[in-house]
Amino acid sequence: MFDPTDLYKLADDVPEPADPVLLYHFDGFVDAGGAGRLALGHLLAELEHRVVATFDVDRLLDYRSRRPIMTFDTDRWVEIETPALTVHTLRDTTGTPFLVMTGPEPDREWELFTRAVGTLLDRLGVSKIVTMHGVPMAVPHTRPLGITMHASRPELINSQTSSFGRVQVPGSVAALLEFRLGAEGHDAVGYAVHVPHYLSQAEYPHAAVTALEAVTRGTGLVFPMDELREAARRTTTEIEEQIQASTELSTAIKGLEQQYDAFAGGAERENLMAEPGQMPTGDELAAQFERFLAERDDE
Template sequence: MFDPTDLYRLGGDVPELSDPVLLYHFDGFVDAGGAGRLALAHLLAELEHRVVATFDVDRLLDYRSRRPVMTFDTDHWVECAAPELAVHLVHDLAGTPFLLMSGPEPDREWELFTEAVGSLVTRLGVTRLVTTHGIPMAAPHTRPLGVTAHGTRPELLPGDRGPFGRIQVPGSAAALVELRLGARGHDARGYAVHVPHYLAQAEYPRAAVTALEAIALSTGLLFPLDGLREAAEKTTAEIEEQIVASAELSTAIKGLEQQYDAFTAGAERENLMAENAPMPTGDELAAQFERFLAERDERES
């Protein structure tokens, strides 16, 4: 029997915490608009933090599927950007401590990894776990972003339920953590932000803002969001500029708005998952936005 505690190493100074929240997101699964990745990266960039535990990525990752970047200088190797899957101790704007776990999604040993997370949760006194990511939806960017909440107990969820019934989807390590730890009595919840499918491959800061607002509301943590909101406003302005300049895009967005409004009014019964819902000139819409975003990146580089 393998010992799950062998999968991680604690830092030298692990504090005694009182009822900390653990936020987590793993890179590698579906994350439309970079909602989860941008949200947690923003917190680490803006808030005081330090690493309190690291996982053994040599055991958990398949390097041949996600090769680390190495730097070659003239005639020798000088650096390897090794991946890190770590737990950080962070303090919010009010000084409240919480934990943040981020890094690449494990490729192997999911069950043992889940056991390891459970061990850490017990060791660090965590009672609430929260995860977030983005999912592509047939929804226009001109409407408020929806959020599908899920959790281990009905009491953890808001009154409104999401647009899905019983469905089967590819699994993720984040979802397995919620499932397994929930079965052991831990409170875990998540927020899937509905990102316009034509923006799913781009960085969409508005999705990260929506994710952090949902987390803040459910946990009481105070996050610095001004910079992220400014980035969201800039991205929205650039998208609108592209739409105004293209009659084809304008027509497609209006058609999508009509479809979305009909759904939210109850006139349509289909869900809004982008892969199932018919899109008005959807391929053209996504292709044009991809070209626009690529050109924007080239201008900024």
């Protein structure tokens, strides 16, 4: 039997258990609009932090499926972007400590990794683990973003009703952590932000804002949000400019608004998952926004 603690290395100055919340997100699974990546990246950029644990990515990753970027200069290799899967300790704006775990989603040893995270939670005295990501939905950006919440215990999300029934979807390490560790008695919560499907491949800061606001409501942690909200405002302005310049986009957005309003008003439909056959002028919508995103990259 492999020892799960062999999968990570603790820092020399690990803080004593203080009942912190652990926020986590792994790159590689569905994250429409970059909701989870942008949210935790914003926290690491805005708040002082230090690494308290580092996982052995050599054991967890398949380098041939996602090759790290290397830099060649004239006649030699000079740099490699080494992937890292780490746990950081931070404090929110009120001084409350919490943890953030980020990095690439492991390709292998999922069960051992889950047990390793479990031992780390016990070592750091973690009270709750929380994950967030974006999912593409048939919703317009002109309406409030919805959230599908899930948890290891219904009480953690106030028994909120869901628009989803019983479904089978491809698994992820983030979901496995909630499933396995929740069964062992750890409190685990997840927030899936509903991102307009036509923006799912872009960075959509508004989705990250929505995710972090949900985390605040669920944990009491308070984050610096001004920069992220300003980024969301700028992105919305750019989107509106693109829509106003295109009759096709304007028509498609109006169709989505009607569909959304009908759903919100109680019209029969199981959910608003983005299904190509049910999108109003979906091909035109996607093509227009692909050009829009390409223009943003060029600028």
